[in-house]
Amino acid sequence: MNSILWxxxxxxxxxxxxxxxxxxxxxxxxxxxxxMTKTKRFIPLLxxxxxxxxxxxFLTDFGIILGFGSFGLDYVIxxxxxxxxxxxxxxxxxxxxxxxxxxxxxxxxxxxxxxxSSNFIVFMSVLTGIMGLSGFxxxxxxxxxxxxxxxxxxxxxxxxxxxxxxxxxxxxxPKVDLLIPWYGWIILIFSAIIHEFAxxxxxxxxxxxxxxxxxxxxxxxxxxxxxxxxDKQLEKKKNKSVIRMLAAGPTSNAIIAIFFILxxxxxxxxxxxxxxxxxxxxESYVFINSVDENISVCGTIFxxxxxxxxxxxxxxxxxxxxxxxxxxxxxxxxxNVDSNNLFVVKNxxxxxxxxxxxxxxxxxxxxxxxxxxxxxxYPIPSNYNWYKHTVDFILWTAILNFLIATVNFLPTFPFDxxxxxxxxxxxxxxxxxxxxxRMSKVSKFFxxxxxxxxxxxxxxxxx
Numbered sequence: 001m002n003s004i005l006w007x008x009x010x011x012x013x014x015x016x017x018x019x020x021x022x023x024x025x026x027x028x029x030x031x032x033x034x035x036m037t038k039t040k041r042f043i044p045l046l047x048x049x050x051x052x053x054x055x056x057x058f059l060t061d062f063g064i065i066l067g068f069g070s071f072g073l074d075y076v077i078x079x080x081x082x083x084x085x086x087x088x089x090x091x092x093x094x095x096x097x098x099x100x101x102x103x104x105x106x107x108x109x110x111x112x113x114x115x116x117s118s119n120f121i122v123f124m125s126v127l128t129g130i131m132g133l134s135g136f137x138x139x140x141x142x143x144x145x146x147x148x149x150x151x152x153x154x155x156x157x158x159x160x161x162x163x164x165x166x167x168x169x170x171x172x173x174p175k176v177d178l179l180i181p182w183y184g185w186i187i188l189i190f191s192a193i194i195h196e197f198a199x200x201x202x203x204x205x206x207x208x209x210x211x212x213x214x215x216x217x218x219x220x221x222x223x224x225x226x227x228x229x230x231d232k233q234l235e236k237k238k239n240k241s242v243i244r245m246l247a248a249g250p251t252s253n254a255i256i257a258i259f260f261i262l263x264x265x266x267x268x269x270x271x272x273x274x275x276x277x278x279x280x281x282x283e284s285y286v287f288i289n290s291v292d293e294n295i296s297v298c299g300t301i302f303x304x305x306x307x308x309x310x311x312x313x314x315x316x317x318x319x320x321x322x323x324x325x326x327x328x329x330x331x332x333x334x335x336n337v338d339s340n341n342l343f344v345v346k347n348x349x350x351x352x353x354x355x356x357x358x359x360x361x362x363x364x365x366x367x368x369x370x371x372x373x374x375x376x377x378y379p380i381p382s383n384y385n386w387y388k389h390t391v392d393f394i395l396w397t398a399i400l401n402f403l404i405a406t407v408n409f410l411p412t413f414p415f416d417x418x419x420x421x422x423x424x425x426x427x428x429x430x431x432x433x434x435x436x437x438r439m440s441k442v443s444k445f446f447x448x449x450x451x452x453x454x455x456x457x458x459x460x461x462x463x
Contacts, residue, residue, distance in 0.1 A: 010166065017219045035217040036226065042197075043210050049197060050204035060202060060244040063251025067409035067417060068424055069132035070095040075243070075424045099129030102136075114362040115300055116143070133254075134409040134417050138453075145456035151299045152459065159299030163457030167403075180396065183389075187397050189225075191253055191404055196225040198252035202245040209233050243423045246416045250408035253401040260398035264391070271391045275384075276328050282378040283326035287348065288314040292367040304367025305358045314345040316370070317353070327372055334360070411446040421446055 014033040021027045021035045028036040050056065064072040074091050081087055103125035110116050120143055127135035144163030151160040169184025192215075200210055209230040216226055234242060288310050295302040316324045319333035320342050334341065339359060346353040358366050411421030426438035433441075 014218055033218070035219075036214055037217065038212040038214040038228070040212055042213050043200075046197070046200040046204045046210060049201035053205045056202060056205055056248070057244060059255070060247045060251055063247035063254065064243060064420070064424075065132065066254055067132045067134055067247060067250060067405075067420065068411075069098050069128065069135060070130045071424055072132055075427070078427070079240070095130050097129075098132075099125050102126075102128040114302075115147075115297060132409065133250075133406045134411050134421070137406045137410050138450075141450070141453040141457055145453050147298065148456055148459050156299045159296060160460045161298035162460040164454060180400070181392065183393060184396060184400060187393075187400050188404075191256065191397075191401050192225040194252050194256065195249040195404065195408075196227045198248035199245055200227040202241075202248040203227065203229055203234075206237060206241040206245075208237060208241075208245070239423045243420050246420045249416050250405040253405040253408070257398045257401035257405060260394050260401065264394045264398060267394070268391055271387055274387065278380065278384060279326045279328055279372075282375055282380070283372045284375050285373040286316045286324050286327060286330050286370050287373065288312055288316070288345075289369045289371045295361065295363065295365060295367050297363065302361045302363050302365070305361055306366045306368040309356045309358060310343070310345065310366075310368055311347055313348040315348060317344045317346055319343055327370070330370065334366070410450065411442075412450045413443070413447065418443070418446075 011033065018029050018033050018035050022029050028038065061076045064076055066072070068075070070091050073094050074087055077090065078087065081090065103121070106121055106125055106128070110121065120139075124136065124139040124143070127139040129135070131138070141163055144161070148160045148163070167180065169180040169188065170182040172179045196213065200213065203210055210227055211230055212228045214226055214228075229245075288306075290312060291306050291310050292304045293307050294304050316330060318324055319330070322329065322333045324330050324333065340357050341359065343356045343358055344353065345356065360366055408415050409417040409420070411417045413419075422439040422442045425442045426435060429438040429441060
């Protein structure tokens with residue numbers, strides 16, 4: 001009930017602030033909750049950004065494929081390859097290739113997580129292959145909804161993790177053990193500006209008018225940005241130009257995510273070695289901080305091998321014969337052995353030394369938390385925290401931009417993918433119907449599915 005109350009308070013506060021802003025400052029309101037500030041100051045900049053037209057068209061075509069997989073590729077090539085047989089072969093071949101690549105990446109991401117069955121991995125890979133990131137998001141919502149429904153019938157829905165939530169940096173999401181650091185606001189604002197400038201630049205590549213630009217505020221907090229095109233003028237433009245404009249925003253976020261994740265993998269190993277050297281010098285022992293009776297992950301219960309075996313304040317002397325002096329000794333000793341592990345521990349309170357054997361559970365966990373003892377005289381280098389926050393900032397930039405891209409490719413209103421899906425999928429319906437009716441069918445199909453999935457994904461907030 002606390003989660004519901006928290007959501008109601010936030011939404012009611014946003015409503016009051018937005019209405020006050022509308023009456024006092026004459027600002028526009030979005031969805032009745034969010035404030036829209038408008039300006040024309042940056043419109044001339046869009047013309048400069050629109051100059052490399054061929055490059056922008058190439059990148060947005062890549063974005064269409066990234067967002068909608070084989071269906072996106074089919075749309076991109078349909079004007080060049082008009083033979084249905086050849087298009088079908090390309091669709092089939094690309095589906096196989098994209099599905100295989102998706103399967104490899106998804107396996108890496110989930111890393112044999114026992115909560116996710118192999119059948120679902122295949123389902124997610126196939127849907128991602130044929131529908132790109134929009135398919136990945138849909139598959140994720142399906143998995144989360146399925147998990148919630150199963151736990152609902154088992155009477156355990158209150159412990160299930162919701163599949164969607166209000167993401168506010170610095171504020172922990174209800175029922176989810178996730179906290180985005182405060183500087184996530186900086187990343188989100190930066191990403192939103194790039195996203196909307198990308199939309200605006202593509203509008204100017206085909207001479208569409210931009211009426212205004214601006215920011216969307218949740219109260220006093222920047223939530224996003226927007227570009228306001230001339231809708232009547234936009235309706236007269238070719239669908240190919242419009243879909244490129246729509247794809248530009250999430251594509252820019254995807255490119256940022258790719259860049260920053262590559263940057264992270266480039267510098268993270270160096271920082272890890274630097275951090276490890278400090279830990280080796282500074283940390284002198286590892287002790288058990290707590291032992292769980294069982295391990296609950298989103299309402300799924302796993303056994304805790306350490307329960308009844310290890311005790312709070314046990315100092316870990318060695319694991320499998322390796323002396324443990326710091327957290328890296330501990331993690332490396334556990335990581336390198338998959339079967340029974342010999343722990344030699346000594347309790348701080350009783351001073352009794354003993355040997356115990358532990359085998360990790362299906363999650364690869366033992367069910368204990370630990371802390372470390374420090375050499376208080378060891379001086380931490382002044383640049384250590386700066387390096388750490390820089391690496392974390394790079395990683396969060398990659399993560400948040402990936403999330404922005406995937407969510408914006410979702411094939412329903414109000415996301416960019418909503419209109420993109422109408423343009424892409426209307427071509428698969430009978431030409432006996434008008435384009436407007438075909439697009440309406442696409443909207444209703446995806447809209448109905450996603451509304452149902454969203455309702456199921458928020459059920460845990462009500463338990």
